[in-house]
Amino acid sequence: MSALFESVGRRVPRIESREKVEGRSQYIADLYRPGMLHGAILQSPFPHARIRSYDLTEALAMPGVHAIVTGDDFAEPNRMGAFIKDEHALAKGKVRYVGESVAAVAADTEAIARAAAQAILVDYEELPALLTPEEALASGVHIHDGVERYFKVFDAGSQGNLCSRTEFSEGDIERGFGESDLVFEHHFETQAQAHVAIEPCGALVEVDPQGRLTVWSANQSVFRVQACVAEALGIPMTRVRCLTPRIGGAFGNKMEPHVQPIAAALALKAKRTVKMILTREEDFEMVRARHPFKIRIKTGVRRDGTFIAREVEVLLDCGAFADDSPGVLGFGLLCARGPYRFPHVRCHGRLVYTNKLRFGAFRGFGNPQVSFAGESQIDDIAEKLGMDPIELRLKNILRGDDRSLGGQMLFSNGLKDCVERARDASGWVQWTNGGAPAPSAPGKKRALGFALCGHISGLLASGAIVRMLEDGTVVLNVGANDIGQGSDTVLSQICAEALKIPLENVAFVSPDTDGSPFNWGTTASRVTFMTGRAVVGAAAEVEKQLKQQASEMLECSAEDLELVAGGAVAVKGVPEKKVGFFEIAKRSHWFAGGPIIGSHSWVYDRPTIDPKRAAAIGLPFPRIGAYSFSATMVDVEVDEVTGAAEVKRAWSACDVGRAINPLLVEGQIEGGVAQGIGFALVEEMVWDGARLANPTLMDYKIPTTREVPYELHPIIVESHDADGPFGAKGVGEVCLVPVPAAVRNAVKRATGVRLFKLPLTAERILRGMLGKN
């Protein structure tokens, strides 16, 4: 590849920026169709109850009501679930949490639909509610009757209220602890976090004249929506076409279905277009959230700081349905060792059904929780050993030929650079030697805190089609949703770079299951890496066809040709002997060879686990990898009177392989750190018994401009991954993962208070300070 990059590495604003600042972007709630109906749901008032019967008489009699669907409209076998098929689109037979969708109405207006939903009478027989994993494991009452019989895509080990269990081991954990000079064991807890995309979830479903469904929705993958709607309704995928409007933010909450199958059932029953948009409260109560984790972590080290053995045991609250939870459990455990050389590791855990909202995918996918535990403990170990916590980490991090847990090769590893650059930028050394980079205000205590992590960006399948138009410009079609992070722009840059054409000559196609190549989804930090590589492959195919055409036009061998900047093919070393894409496109369309279309698709196929190195039980994802790394430093000030902690400054160094667009990489880092600060300090979903007590933005706080430091420094580390497109790998999650532990470690260094539970509220910190005194 030429050293001169035309598009890759440029700080290009998002290609759809102008429509967004002018308010012309259409999100799901902005779509209107002639004669459409509006949908509304009825939610369960009980955490666990059998549904004896429905009385729809009053609701159906209300003027303007066109259709009502209940669990009876969904056949028993039509259960959804990415890992375990345990969920109908509406509660069927039973309700399993407060807020679960029980029935839905389509009516002329939203007001009528909402009033009619409230007029539906459901006869419930209450069952005992199981609100914690411990209660559920001990109880003879089962939230799912016969989870053992549910279809599963992996060996989940489900039994009673145990949804799944997973275990990884390398080396010999008992021997490892035996060989350790010191063994540390701690218990950590993390809270439920709400995604709070500013756009609530919704869907619009139209039945076309052929009887096919067209589904628009707030989503992270049109293909995932297609699969789930087809599964929920028991119809072939050919009858479902999914499209995407602009997405108003998504952090895992819009990957699996929310109301799409319900809206689809209403549209089929009413034979009309149905639009259904959740209120903020409904979105909090019935979409999904980040899992609360309970973590026991035991680490054995030598007196010189060498890491020997680590055991991590986790207990996850699954909520009422499996959703992505088995994946979160498995991935969390895969990350629980941390990117360190531990010869002896055992990570194991259980996922338990409870009568709460389903928990699921959320930026980091289990890694923020286990990293909070692991990275907090490492700081405490450093303190005990009298070592600098960063030196202790540098002594043990993965380098060179070291592998991930499970034995996967690392094709790039910029972790050491991340650590050193975050350390040096923050003035850590000066500060730990007694100097303070900024004086503490009276009544305040201030310190730096550090943490790091590794995270994947390679998994599942992606494709790309690059089509040359008659004028020599191209259309890029990948089926990957841009959820705001900027993938439309980044993938267009990759395409422009590969073909050496201006970015303006690439048109980006909005994902459409009828026309786009398969893309598993915009999730798991995967789009730049996975889909970017598909784009490179498709562009290479176009290049081959261009050269074939040019060789006939220039009467030379295709091997003697190369692409030159600006959209032309030239004889190597003779740049004036060339033909432009325009001429080639004309020839291919009207004379010889046929229109130029390049496509490429692939699936990530490197095994997660090398059986010669590691053992796995209940592995939910046999092929994932491509590790990114990051290191976070935060400067935290704690108020000695109130206990409130404030992040004053932050540095986040992320190894992204190569920054295709540094402006957008910075955006990911800044947004990820902000979300991590929210998770660390202020965000928590609270239940009052079985009912979510704070399902509003008045009561559930996310960071505002006052909680995010202006001095938030993204540091881009480029390690050039040989597997990635132009060396790139993912950044969406590594930036968030270490933040809670870094803040916790800073609070400890400032106040001496060691906390083991998130969020680090003023009350907890103050109690710690008072207790200490």
Added chain:
Amino acid sequence: MSDTLHVKIKVNDSPVALDVPLTETLLTSLRDRLQLTGAKRGCNQGVCGACTVMLDGVAVRACLSLTANCEGQSVLTIEGAGTDRSIAALQEAFIEAAALQCGYCTPGQLFAARALLEQNASPSVEDVQKGMSGNLCRCTGYNKIIDAVRTAAQRLQP
């Protein structure tokens, strides 16, 4: 639902007459009656700021404003704001700084920024943090928004 009121307002300089229920919010009128969807519904209780529009020159939460109270007033939404000098400068600065990601909160952020600049033509970082703390963004971490607002402020200096 016979409690409707005939309301005459100006929306983006065009006169509009609506028969609205007394309880209908300006956000609903704009979005559902006038198909002006630039103002977004994020929380419907005045917390997130995504529905911010200008009412007689003042930035308001459309989800907390009743249309029935707007008789004779002028509403400016993002669809009609391109000719507003301040909004135009903010739009350019937002694009260049990548002060938007998903874009859902952006129209509201632009009006909040405009209101801030009206009060304070050259705000410090802290002034922007204070002035715009009522507009939530879950994507950017805010700093690029702060930069964009200050860049626009500079360019708007006479």
